[in-house]
Amino acid sequence: MDASDYIAINKALWDEKTHHHMDSEFYNVAAFLQGKSSLNEIELGLLGDVKDKSVLHLQCHFGQDTLSLSRMGANATGVDFSEVSITRARGLNEQLGLDAQFICTDIYELPGKLHQQYDIVFASYGTIGWLPDMQRWAQVVAQFVKPGGKFVFVEFHPVVWMFDYGFKTVEYSYFNKEAIIETNTGSYADRKANISKTEIGWNHSLAEVIQNLLAAGLSISSFQEYDYSPYNCFQNMVAVAPGKYRVSGLEEKLPMLYSLVAKR
Ligand SMILES: C[S@@+](CC[C@H](N)C(=O)[O-])C[C@H]1O[C@@H](n2cnc3c(N)ncnc32)[C@H](O)[C@@H]1O
Numbered sequence: 001m002d003a004s005d006y007i008a009i010n011k012a013l014w015d016e017k018t019h020h021h022m023d024s025e026f027y028n029v030a031a032f033l034q035g036k037s038s039l040n041e042i043e044l045g046l047l048g049d050v051k052d053k054s055v056l057h058l059q060c061h062f063g064q065d066t067l068s069l070s071r072m073g074a075n076a077t078g079v080d081f082s083e084v085s086i087t088r089a090r091g092l093n094e095q096l097g098l099d100a101q102f103i104c105t106d107i108y109e110l111p112g113k114l115h116q117q118y119d120i121v122f123a124s125y126g127t128i129g130w131l132p133d134m135q136r137w138a139q140v141v142a143q144f145v146k147p148g149g150k151f152v153f154v155e156f157h158p159v160v161w162m163f164d165y166g167f168k169t170v171e172y173s174y175f176n177k178e179a180i181i182e183t184n185t186g187s188y189a190d191r192k193a194n195i196s197k198t199e200i201g202w203n204h205s206l207a208e209v210i211q212n213l214l215a216a217g218l219s220i221s222s223f224q225e226y227d228y229s230p231y232n233c234f235q236n237m238v239a240v241a242p243g244k245y246r247v248s249g250l251e252e253k254l255p256m257l258y259s260l261v262a263k264r
């Protein structure tokens with residue numbers, strides 16, 4: 001398979017996943033509709049007060065985080081390349097009577113479609129692994145941050161992606177050596193979901209992310225690593241506290257997440 005087809009292949013995967021995710025306990029849309037925020041402590045702390053701020057949310061999936069920001073008073077815009085996700089996001093926006101905007105596009109095409117800058121650009125949990133080129137990504141991010149604004153990013157740690165699905169063996173390079181092409185069944189949000197589709201991703205080291213953000217003209221004001229995930233989204237995870245999950249057997253040893261704030 002040719003990795004250059006990654007947009008069409010991953011889009012089909014995310015369109016399919018969206019249907020299952022909307023019905024999953026993981027995303028708990030019912031609780032969300034009743035007012036529960038989908039945002040976690042980590043990003044809430046880094047985002048700060050978003051009231052009356054313009055926020056661009058990259059790779060928003062079906063919009064829960066974008067809409068949570070909108071509920072907090074932000075003027076929020078979510079972007080995703082999955083038509084199914086964006087249609088669902090717009091539906092939730094209407095159902096909740098919010099005024100978030102949603103744009104359906106590949107992240108790399110966004111500069112041709114959006115001509116505005118934002119107080120905050122935000123992306124989180126499972127985003128850059130779908131993108132091949134961190135230089136282009138960082139340039140897109142930087143272009144949309146207003147002077148004086150910030151980029152808030154929370155992502156799974158690249159060490160996590162070195163392992164096989166069950167965290168038993170190291171299978172992949174820490175570094176971005178090549179496209180990783182796999183056919184997996186189920187989904188992190190519903191392991192029993194009847195999905196069996198090819199996906200194409202890339203591992204991005206911390207230096208690859210940080211150096212490209214710096215080269216794009218941003219300065220990093222905060223960088224943290226965390227030994228837990230707020231999501232029970234991998235195999236063999238154990239809850240070590242409410243909303244804090246680690247990999248069983250490797251509890252104290254693995255970094256699970258990192259966060260950064262970059263300013264312009
Ligand atoms: C794991 S989800 C994002 C996580 C989000 N925090 C959530 O759980 O709702 C990844 C999202 O990236 C989107 N995506 C993947 N590749 C993309 C691309 N090239 N351009 C835009 N969106 C993309 C997918 O459609 C999916 O909705």
